[in-house]
Amino acid sequence: MSNFNQERVLSVHHWTDNLVSFTTTRDPSFRFRSGEFTMIGLTFDERPLLRAYSLASAHYEDRLEFFAIKVPDGPLTSRLQQLKEGDEIIVSRKATGTLVIDNLEYGRNLYLIGTGTGLAPFLSVIKDPATYLRFKNVALLHGCRRIEDLAYGEMITGKLPSDELVGDFARYQLIYHPTVTRDRFCNCGRITDLIASGKLFSDIELPELDPQHDRVMICGSPALVRDARELLVAKGFIEGNHGQPAQFVLEKEFAERNN
């Protein structure tokens, strides 16, 4: 049996010239936990061209969703640019990843720090009732260069609060805090700087980060992941992983980077 399922593209949404989301059919046997990633790809010259992508859809949805950055000379993402409804893509039968709540100890507040398409795994995390049963407050911090890059804001603030399954949780427990660094916006600055200065906490009305009560997931560029990790370690946070739950977990966003 092949390690991949053949799926069909159901919709494509271009947020900007660089950012695209698409949904596909989902083989009923495909299982994943919120926050995990899988390998997806296109068959090109009869050879599969595969990359890891976080699952942005909830584990209970009957379609899969992916959020990707398009890199002009990226072998796969340059082709994703032309993706259209009805196209076939291949999706691994397996999902994995460290950004799952089981890799975190119990705590009061869950911080989800995502920059760029590093938001993707957290979209499934915030649509999962288990997240809200485990944590009292869930703070989703999305950092981007530009306002136009703040994809999914409308879904998070508009649709999610009235969702049949997680609407009540989202209304009372989810704090969405988008911030940009290269435009004027209501929230400006790098997430790491907002944490270090304490501005974030006065803005979202939660106490400063404390390893005793807070748990953190990080996903973004290698530089963001490195700096956010340093910041947390300096505050006494311990990194967790499979079989060793602790106070924070991290993963680099899956992007074909040319910088």
Ligand code: A2P
């Ligand atoms: P900045 O505009 O100051 O570089 P990218 O698209 O490069 O992944 O960046 C997404 C967001 O993450 C941007 O707002 C960017 O800020 C920010 N960022 C990039 N590197 C870091 C870092 N090392 N620490 C904190 N934020 C970062």
